[in-house]
Amino acid sequence: MSSIAIAAATIAATPASAQQLAMPDARAPEAAVPVEDPAEGDEIVVTGSIVEAQRSSVLQKRMADNLVDIAAADAVGRFPDQNSAAALARLPAVAVQRDQGQERYIQVRGAPNRWTSVSIDNVPVIGVDEGGTTRAYRFDAIPAVLLSGLAINKSLTSNLQAEAIVANIDLRTYSPMSEKGLNVQGDLGYGIMALGGGEQRQGSLRASWSNDVFGVVLGGSHYRRHQVTDNREVGLYDEPTSATDTQFGPTEIDIRSYRLIRENNGLFAGLEYQPVEGQRLWAKAIYTDFNDDEQRNQYELRLDRAASGTRNLTGGDLVQVPVRGTFNDGQYRTRNYINTIGGELDDGHGLKASVALNYTRTENTTYLPLVQASTPAAASPSLTYDFRDPRFPIVQLYATNAGTVPTRGAALSGFDQRTLAAPIAIIGRQDSFTDSYTIKFDVSQEMDDVTVSGGGLYTDRSISGFTFATANIINLASFPAGSGLGFDVNRYVTDQRWDTNFPLGFTLNNIDNRAMRRDIDTIVARLRTLGVYDPARDVPVSNRYALGEKLLAGYGMAKLTFDGGQVVAGLRVEHFDLDNRGTATLAGGRLQPLSAGQRYTDLFPSLNTRFDLTDRLVFRIAGQRGIARPSFGEVRVGSSIDDTASPGQIGGGNPTLRPEYTWGIDASLEYYLPGSGILSVAGFHRWVDNVLYGNTQRVGSNAFDAGGIDRSGYLLSSTFNGQSGKLYGVELNYQQQFTFLPGALDGFGFQGNLTLIDGSFDTAERQDIRFPGTSNRIANASLYYEKFGLSARVSYQHRTRWLDTLGGLGLGGGSDEYRAGYDNVDVAIRYAVTPNLSLYADLNNLTDAVYSAYQGNEGRPTEVEQIGRRYMGGIRFNF
Template sequence: MTIVRRTAASTIAIVVATFASAPTFGQQLVTDDPRPADAAATAPVEDPGASDDIVVTGSIVEAQRSSILQKRMADNLVDIAAADAVGRFPDQNSAAALARLPAVAVQRDQGQERYVHVRGAPNRWTSVSIDNVPVIGVDEGGTTRAFRFDAIPAVLLSGLAINKSLTSNLQAEAIVANIDLRTYSPMSEKGLNVQGDVGYGVMGLGSGEQRQGSLRASWSNDVFGIVVGGSHYRRNQVTDNREVGLYDEPTGATDTQSGPTEIDIRSYRLIRENNGLFAGLEYQPADGQRMWAKAIYTGFNDDEQRNQYELRLDRAASGTRDLTGGDLVRVPVRGTFNDGQYRTRNYINTIGGEVDGANGFKAAVALNYTRTENTTDLPLVQASTPTSASPSLSFDFSDPRFPVVQLYATNAGAVPSRGSALSGFDQRTLAAPMVIIGRQDSFTDSYTMKLDVSQELGAVTLSAGGLYADRSITGFTFATANVVNLASFPAGSGLGFDINSYVTDQRWDTGFPLGFTLNNIDNKAMRGDIDTILARLRTLGTYDPSRDVPVSNRYALGEKLLAGYGMAKFTFDGGQVVAGLRVEHFDLDNRGTATLAGGRLEPLSVGQRYTDLFPSVNTRFDLTDRLVFRMAGQRGVARPSFGEVRVGSSIDDTASPGQIGGGNPTLRPEYTWGLDSSLEYYLPGSGILSVAGFHRWVDDVLYGNTQAVGSDAFDAGGIDRSGYLLSSTFNGGRGRLYGVELNYQQQFTFLPGILDGFGFQGNVTLLDGSFDTAERKDIRFPGTSNRIANASLYYEKFGLSARVSYQHRTRWLDTLGGLGLGGGGDEYRAGYDNVDVALRYAVTPNFSLYADLSNLTDAVYSAYQGNEGRPTEVEQIGRRYLGGVRFNF
């Protein structure tokens, strides 16, 4: 759906970010003062702009008041939500909590919220900070800078802020938004405060358990405060999955060998666990002076038993197939099994100090060390049916998401034929097993220093500051280079492996139609035996772990960022203007190794150094006590990921032209100019009604392709490789992303009697945009839905708090296909609708019961190639039910 005509006029139709589909809990305010910021600051309420902390003490309405007042007084366009410290939402991680804000959509992995798309933009266009200190994201293999929000439990936070327009004191590496995750301050509540929860529940698919618990204890007086806490969430989950390999294209009018090349049937049994520990100290020796130290550890564990069977339709001995179905003889079946371990660790340590002088002078300094670890250990055991055991089959593709298969025996002979119908597939007929070693690691160490100072001079406030970050990144992209044949061990090894001995009598838990049944594999036992065999083969010298990862997959990068800014805020009767300039100097040291013909290795090193200017302007006009108009303009940047820019590569000098696979060390950052504006009307009942819009013009958009190198980055040993063909990421042309956001939230205090406990929070975002490359025009940005919507109807009175929440997004482009094929090879993610229900009942002021009912729509998440008649993946995890108790004193 095109929502704005693609003309120059559309760039003027800008209005922005509104707040809060669903803030959860915030400070208890005694008024929902709609007056301008200067007037509100003198009102008898705590000014939330004076602190980054959102103290959780009350209800949904109290959270609305706090968040709306902070938005009302902000210098920029920002959406704010209080974290779920008392559990009004069933959000186990920060991605789920952020998803309830305007123009925010999430990307899920097996139903669990992981990445955040602000305004539908690629996730690399959103930067992240913790307590206003920038942190970098490193995903599996380092192939994206996207921050993994599923590794940050929501309970560690006191609030979340989405800065949709930038001021110069914020990092410039944010094309659409900067997300600031704000941690809890022990000085926000005096005396001893303890709160926590314990919950238990079940998963609708597979009946696995859910469990969660958290505890936070703080104590403070007027001088000193301390907080310690932790959280735990565990999910024992089954995921239903169907995939299709590729789709053949008909080669002529009589060609019947087209349609899906395989039907891939998968079942995942997994245990996902989030754990967090945090501690903080604060010291306030005098008014206007504060020193603090905070330490955060978060760990995400994902242990996955995956079983899959591929019906390899394109390798049938004979028969026909197309997009409606097929009838095939002797179809090979390949089984793949693993017990994989995925780990993400974050160690975040910050110390800082602040001075707030009586003469209007303020200063703040922060020092941070952050380490991230992201590892995957995934040995894949694979085997196929021999020719004599390969079944025949027919399949019905009338609902391409759920192909239904009928199996038959195969009659042997010179020309094999279909035999009698079978009730199931004999899983004990696989042969020639092998283990494919799958691994990836990425590690970062980041040291950051940040300084900010400001001086009030009447109606003008001058600010300046700087940031220095020194980061090292090492690791390798996902590799499956080492394959060990389990069917042929060396003589005298004393090792044996029967892949068919691990089939159990336990049926798959599945809600998808298939046509025949399958049983689970004992992946744990198989993994244990594989580890024993590999250890033995290593001793015998027939397995070399150093070959698991080619050197071309490895990278070692060093980043140094030096930034400084100057900014001025001018306040006048009826509004303010904030303008500034940020300067950033970026220095990249990029080292790796190229693999040449014959296995010869050659070290390569490429550096990048550049300095950029990032101006920004934010204006606010208080048209009336309740009506606010904002406009903002800025320049931003998004830098390539570590895996994309790595110099490590595999080079074939024998091909003509030569071929290179790997990273692209000459990648340039993506730069943008952006405009935002909003019209906000503040309603009684802690409400807001707003319309907002934005436009981003982006240069040098990143995309995948194969094209000539065009530089000397891979030249070595006297060989000019500038004309070789490189398969990697490249800079395309220009693009535009624009949209409109509508937001409404209000408690219905105007209703009579008990009905005044009802309220509503909702927002709709309409998006459009595209970018160009040399091969194609008007390509949608990956991750961009045309429409994103969130809505919550709540009731809160007499100790009862109930909320029904709805989330919706339309389809979005996920992965670009072959750029020479037009859009037919592009992969899309289908839209979905989610409904959650959260119930709370306060038995006493310090004790409450809760129930969270999640994914009540039982959403099916699917992907498809080109159109919905060609699905590539269909996945479902089922509904989730969790109940428990919460306490605070």
């Protein structure tokens, strides 16, 4: 243990930019941060890594130019987090969006994820998901072990990109010159997934060497899990058309089981050269990939297509209900190539300059060959369903008696999965690719109490790809067995039961998706050789898009430091140029190439003030203007049609979309406690114009009908500009090590935060709509103990429900889809066997959370999903 006493005035005398204080210096991410406590005269007892990381984070927050929250390096590694999204979720006012239970997107202050921008080593990056349908950054593609720290800048200074309405997140990678000599560290872990019993494993290795002049680092990480996801969906809900209507309620009961192999890999390398003090050159390369091999078994009980019977929101009694099976063994791939070189200069007399050049490529590819088949009328069962717990409808199956008017027969013990007929193969694809070139430079001059800064940024990005396409359909029933292309969809049923915790009323067995996929690939290859299958038809030209955007930005900023505080004021100018090209489908199926560009210049002022009311008490107030631009998929020219969904879906871009603009104000009162602690309250308000919102409605016409397919009942989705809106809230944050407790109890500590959020926006048709993705309440809490070589932490995460998708073009709330709130509890345990070797155990999702969505109210669930608990143990080493 060590005791360190400091004076706050010593720290305050060292000026730095907002970004430098928001994150440790790239040259030495941990060591560059002073280890003094901001309150004069206190002794701090350092007892372990959690405390050291907490202390570093609190100090950086205390001295920052803006409102910022920090997760220091060791806190990232010691939480039971696999990727950077999970690590960020520990910070105040942060919520996480999951896919198949895995953390993916970050929402700060409950705002839409597009309102948060991202930078890596201070260089802005953009997110491009599958199909380019969002600008939100996929944090599941960045393993936490690649990072030295995380910062959330909640108020902006002018040297940060303006495309950040609520926050900018800076991901800082490891610097080899933070530790002298040879340093090697890594971990190996193995565990199981409780649902399905699949394995999970992880490992990382990082080796660095440096002296006073040169440093090099090489590293990599790997994470893989075999996962089962239990899923129920309901599709849409029909409304009664009259008081005597007996056919309304759920249109289908959709039973799904996903068996996944998910894998994240990362490689990184860095070189740093510091010939003399104050001069540094560096180069870093990062490669990450996300691989998702997904087997899906799905059976839809198509209630609205029954021959006769009744159905409603409490139950139903239906005769001859068609059952459709959908099966796939598909691949989702995401690749990131991030390459940056840079240099820094500090002349020792107040002049500082830096430059960075970056090339980033992202690749998102999806290949999803689907097989669909349905029961013929003679094999379609009758059924009753009990909807009293709408999340888990209980179904009783019956035989169907044939006749002019079919009737319900004897009860069945299960569904015969070998009764499907008329199989088809649908070749689903979705790709997007981006290439981004960025140059960024900054220069500042310190002159006594004034520091003047300026800089610029130029980015040239190209984005190409296509939205999800299912246009190429192969009728597998058209090939007789003797032709060598025969296909029997029923021969792939296995004797292995589904892994499920959800009640249903009957059981189902797994499909051998791998064997089915091999046979489909063989058939497709054979048909291609025969000239019957043309892969060029997989993606209609109207699904394709190509965009290019150029951003030129410059800023000027000044910081005035005075006794008891400082003021940072600046102005940022951004010129944006968008080239948008695609193809639209017009009446009669005629294709029309279109181009719809945009060009505009904007000013973004910002003001950040800090007042040191006492050695421990700090007050901040800040104001800023920001922007959020539409995603590439939202603004594209063209439309896409999905005939495989039930009901079918049509998505179209809107090239006339305008960006969202906001004025915002932030204020905080921060009290710094002994034991590296903080007690703070912060408030924020954002006024937003041109709010972007997505809408869904039934087509209601034959405008999209083609090839004999009736699409009048499909769902049509697009994005529009609403009117004005506002988002506001309060954040409460408390963290402290309990050093005042006697004896061994002083190893306990607590970190917790609570955010209360409200806000709404208007459209021409509807007022006071909640922002999609916004929960009213977000909470994170961790109780930890660290002493005698033991480091243990129990973490709790909570968020309330949030609006996910608007329905009916915003005309009413009954069709809106919500995501239900949830609670997660994780446990992380570390024990240091020696100073260089420790054992760990991570226990995740101990609440066994069920994630669900519903239409209008909880009595109308549209999706219910569960992935189960996860357990992992292993070793960590360093030397």
